[in-house]
Amino acid sequence: MFYLIAAVAAIILVSVLAAWAFPSAGIDDAHATAGTGKAAKRPDGEPVRKPESLEGVLVAQLVAGTISPVQYRRAVERIAARDEERHPLTVPPENGPAAA
Structure with a gap:
């Protein structure tokens, strides 16, 4: 039981660290800046993505x-x-009941 709890805790820890280290990995700056000379930003500083x-x-x-x-x-x-x-x-179409 201890190993199961330790494994789950390790997986959660790795997931949190990965999300914390790469918070903007899903944002594509090439799409956000297309046609402009600078990066479009939201008020919180994140780049704005164009709808797909x-x-x-x-x-x-x-x-x-x-x-x-x-x-x-x-x-x-x-x-x-x-x-x-x-x-x-x-x-x-309905084929009727399946033959057993």
Whole structure:
């Protein structure tokens, strides 16, 4: 039991140290500075990443206050309708009970 507790504690310690040593490992500075001469920064000093999807762009606009919540919902509804039209959900046919 002692070895199990020691192993779990060691894994947690290594995870915390890795996260503490590399806090901005997931941020890609090349995308944050594209088209500008300097790095875009948030108030806390972290670089700003550009959204990678249409939904990400909409959320960024909603958070920034460029669009209202109603406009956001309408845009997401249009995205969902377009996605349903392009990739309709097909349900496989029922074959009946499995033969044992």
